[in-house]
Amino acid sequence: MIVLKNVTCGYQDFPVLQDISLQIESGEFCALLGPNGAGKSTLLYTIMGYLKPSEGSVTIFGKEIASVKHSWLAKQLAFVPQETRSEFDHTVQETVLMGRYPYLGLLQSYSSEDFDTVDSVLEELKLLELKHRWLSEISGGEKQRVLIARALVQQTPFILLDESLSQLDINYQIEIMKLLKAIHSKENKTVLIVSHNLNLAANYAERLIFLKEGKILAAGKPELLMQKETLKELFTIELDIMQNPHSGRPNIIYP
Numbered sequence: 307m308i309v310l311k312n313v314t315c316g317y318q319d320f321p322v323l324q325d326i327s328l329q330i331e332s333g334e335f336c337a338l339l340g341p342n343g344a345g346k347s348t349l350l351y352t353i354m355g356y357l358k359p360s361e362g363s364v365t366i367f368g369k370e371i372a373s374v375k376h377s378w379l380a381k382q383l384a385f386v387p388q389e390t391r392s393e394f395d396h397t398v399q400e401t402v403l404m405g406r407y408p409y410l411g412l413l414q415s416y417s418s419e420d421f422d423t424v425d426s427v428l429e430e431l432k433l434l435e436l437k438h439r440w441l442s443e444i445s446g447g448e449k450q451r452v453l454i455a456r457a458l459v460q461q462t463p464f465i466l467l468d469e470s471l472s473q474l475d476i477n478y479q480i481e482i483m484k485l486l487k488a489i490h491s492k493e494n495k496t497v498l499i500v501s502h503n504l505n506l507a508a509n510y511a512e513r514l515i516f517l518k519e520g521k522i523l524a525a526g527k528p529e530l531l532m533q534k535e536t537l538k539e540l541f542t543i544e545l546d547i548m549q550n551p552h553s554g555r556p557n558i559i560y561p
């Protein structure tokens with residue numbers, strides 16, 4: 307599990323997260339929600355060890371993130387960033403293969419098993435046809451699916467996604483959430499996804515975490531958190547809630 311204890315963390319002299327304590331249990335499916343600038347990405351970067359807390363601690367399976375080997379961490383946590391920028395262009399296959407990097411031995415090259423793992427995930431995400439295309443020549447939504455594929459081939463117990471649905475059409479948004487839910491149930495993978503899509507988060511996640519101004523406003527089951535007053539506190543807008551007849555979960559009705 308991942309445990310944050312009294313974490314204060316941010317950029318230079320700007321502490322975005324303030325005294326955050328949070329536990330993500332192994333096997334949970336959580337969605338992190340909150341207004342723009344609340345600190346959601348900063349929280350993921352802190353868990354990934356990209357940002358060092360000025361106060362408090364972050365541990366994974368009881369080990370301090372700051373003191374573990376990068377190679378060990380890469381076998382525990384896979385991260386799907388909002389976007390990727392690279393000086394060099396890569397094909398879809400090369401990009402997804404990078405997810406197998408933590409499993410390469412010294413001076414070793416990718417095995418046929420690595421290539422097979424990549425192919426099966428590409429097929430699952432309906433990307434096989436794009437396998438030899440350059441990243442610079444595919445759409446934003448296709449690129450997001452490639453980044454998700456890279457995280458899946460990393461075969462880690464934890465997967466963290468930063469607004470990874472934002473450029474997907476509604477069909478793929480639902481498909482990716484279903485896929486995450488399936489691997490979460492089948493492989494007991496822990497999923498933490500940042501999303502601005504309240505309804506999808508409420509339909510698929512088991513726990514919602516509401517972040518506002520660098521602090522946890524509330525965390526709990528969608529049925530508890532998707533309430534008019536709590537959402538007003540989070541987003542400063544009055545939203546009507548109804549039970550979704552398909553998922554049985556509370557959903558907002560767009561005004």
Ligand SMILES: Nc1ncnc2c1ncn2[C@@H]1O[C@H](COP(=O)(O)OP(=O)(O)OP(=O)(O)O)[C@@H](O)[C@H]1O
Nearest residue numbers: 317318320322340341342343344345346347348349
């Ligand atoms: N590299 C940086 N240097 C300084 N401040 C930053 C940096 N990145 C983000 N911030 C600031 O930190 C705060 C939190 O940003 P963060 O990206 O974590 O928010 P977020 O909740 O993910 O927002 P969004 O929903 O808009 O993606 C914002 O005020 C932002 O301007």
